[in-house]
Amino acid sequence: MLLGSPHQLRNAGSLTLSFDGVALEFQRNLKNLGVIFDASLSFEPFVQNMVKTSFFHLRNIASLRPMLSFSVAERLINSFVFSRVDYCNGLLAGVSKSSINKLQYLQNSAARILSGAKSERLEKLKNVILKIFSKFGKITNDFYPIADGKTKGYIFLEYSAPSHAHEAVKSADGYKLDKQHTFRVNLFTDFDKYMSISDEWEAPEKQPFKDFGNLRHWLEDPDCRDQYSVIYDSGERTGIFANDVKEPIEVEERARWTETYVRWSPKGTYLATFHQRGIALWGGEKFKQIQRFSHQGVQLIDFSPCERYVVTFSPLMDTKDDPQAIIIWDVLTGQKKRGFHCESSAHWPIFKWSPDGKFFARMTQDTLSIYETPSMGLLDKKSLRINGIKDFSWSPGDNIIAFWVPEDKDIPARVTLMQLPSRNEIRVRNLFNVVDCKLHWQKNGDYLCVKVDRTPKGTQGVVTNFEIFRMREKQVPVDVVEMKESIIAFAWEPNGSKFAVLHGESPRINVSFYHVKNNGKIDLIKMFDKQQANSIFWSPQGQFLVLAGLRSMNGALAFVDTSDCTMMNIAEHYMASDVEWDPTGRYVVTSVSWWSHKVDNAFWLWTFQGRLLQKTNKERFCQLLWRPRPPSLLTQEQIKLIKKDLKKYSKIFEQKDRLSQSKASKELVDKRRSMMEDYRKYRERTIDMYNEQKPLRLELRGGVDTDELDSNVDDWEEETIEFFINEEIIPIGDL
DSSP states (O other), X not given: OOOOOHHHHHHHOSOEEEETTEEEEOOSEEEETTEEEETTOOOHHHHHHHHHHHHHHHHHHHHHGGGSOHHHHHHHHHHHIIIIISTTGXXXXXXXXXXXXXXXXXXXXXXXXXXXXXXXXXXXXXXXXXXXXXXXXXXXXXXXXXXXXXXXXXOEEEESSHHHHHHHHHHHTTOBSSSSOBOOOOXXXXXXXXXXXXXXXXXXXXXXXXXXXXXXXXXXXXXXXXXXXXXXXXXXXXXXEEOOSSSOEEEEEEETSOSSOEEEOTTSSOEEEEXXXXXXXXXXXXXXXXXXXXXXXXXXXXXXXXXXXXXXXXXXXXXSSSOOSEEEEETTTOOEEEEEOOSOOTTSOSXXXXXXXXXXXXXXXXXXXXXXXXXXXXXXXXXXXOTTOOEEXXXXXXXXXXXXXXXBTTBOEEEEEEETTTTEEEEEEEEOSEEEEXXXXXXXXXXXXXXXXXXXXXXXXXXXXXXXXXXXXXXXXXXXXXXXXXXXXXXXXXXXXXXXXEEXXXXXXXXXXXXXXXXXXXXXXXXXXXXXXXXXXXXXXXXXXXXXXXXXXXXXXEEEETTTTEEEEEEEOTTOOEEEXXXXXXXXXXXXXXXXXXXXXXXXXXXXXXXXXXXXXXXXXXXXEEOOOOOOSSOHHHHHHHHHTHHHHHHHHHHHHHHHHHHHHHHHHHHHHHHHHHHHHHHHHHHHHHHHTHHHHHHHTTTOOOSSTTSOGGGOOOOOOOOOOOOOOOOGGGO
């Protein structure tokens, strides 16, 4: 080893020493009797290695500390210090301040393990607990038991009112302080309750099993009929029907089933009905009541995608001390998970869910709060501070949040994609001269379109850019489509890479179809001009869509096949207010709701090609909602195989259709024969009654039989009547 100051060692260069013809290299560090000597004699490698190995032993001692008395622990810590920290410490005279600080920190850690929490750590813990539990009420007294200089792991808090203590137990029990510590909170009176428990074990009372039937029975329909709910008679009656080409098949119908409207859960398992006192969930073959949630004055609900939780909103229940405006419930148990304040429900849903239902988030001023289930607490115990945040949206396919922030002085507007729960920003896009942004996710989360309204410098008009994020590609590249006309509607193809845009001003409204290709280009496929449309409705399976001119556009309909961009049919449902595709994409319903238009209330059933199948008139019809289907259990490979062999399956289905038609014809003939037989029997009964009443008729008419026209001919009197009809004078000289 070559010894010297760091400056001397740098100037020495790469010196070598030869001994007996063997070249020897100088070493930077050498160990002797456990002490590491370095070339500059700073002993920093020795201190660093000693601290590293000492903390390894300290962690083992800390795990044993709860099982050791104070005197035994004291001897163990002293032995540790003498054997590790004090070993050859005479060599450390004059070492750097950073090395001394490391050794001091090591000794302090050993002292903390011996004495328990330090006073400053205890004060910090008290401040944290005070901050958490003072939210539930005024704390008048607290007590932290300490033994051998260490807290015992439990505390006592006294509130100014019993209601505050009950709220603390209800809200803070199970609260996660950090990854290693979770609060368990009990009332002081629980000591008496648990002390009075009998020593003799009693078997718990057996709860009766509630059989709600098969909650997905409608999926087992042999004819694969989808179901839909219908509210009519101005909301007085609600019915569930199975869709059939000939006519709807009634499954269940009840009066006053709901007080306002109904909602299906995302997978179709539950039907939610609204009542003044709360929400009820129905399901099974006979639509039995499965669960109910008490929330006075409830107006809005939202389900988590996994159907495990339901969110309810009521403007009547909120108080400062007890947040009740928004409540999150556990669907299976019916228990309230957490309540939240809410100032306005203008942008419902307030909470937006991740696709797997593990996270939900809400936006407030300059803040994005992300919560995790099942604890319903903030992710990592803190919200995200995002100055000026305007809107956010979850990806439908991944736990990724997209949000945008407007411009602030010289700082451009930006769109950010954030991965959760890591909070890593996977993509940031800066935007300039931005007026507004709208976030549009493709159904599978493969693409994100950010509709950006901009005012370029030097112009007064608004230009719209579509910023297309390719989520499945490396580094998330972005493509831009610019449109100078005003945008009326935008919609992604659910299971594809196309999107449709309605643009222009009435009466020159155009629709354009674009295709996002894998080579990094976005091509305009087709544009139809002069369309009467203000809404775009894609089939759930993609490829087909309906361009609809709802309400003010008198219900104009255009059925489009986007595979070759052909207009399959153009039709009209006058004053149509709603368009609803069935889950399979085979049928589409247009309707005129009594809630928006007081006459011509009905719903019409069309094929995806635009062929009208049914016109169903319901008095004061209000709402139709298709029952969703859960995701298919088939893999993509199995689906491709089915599509490949579709011709083989189509023959089977065509045969079933023919049998169904012949069956329907037979049923119709049988029905008519039955009606004819009923009429014949009725006619015979009427003739018998007529004959029985003949004596009474003769008596009433003085014995004159008036049943036949030629009866009593002898009593007839013939009278000839002549009357002037017309007179025409023709001069003879003109002939």
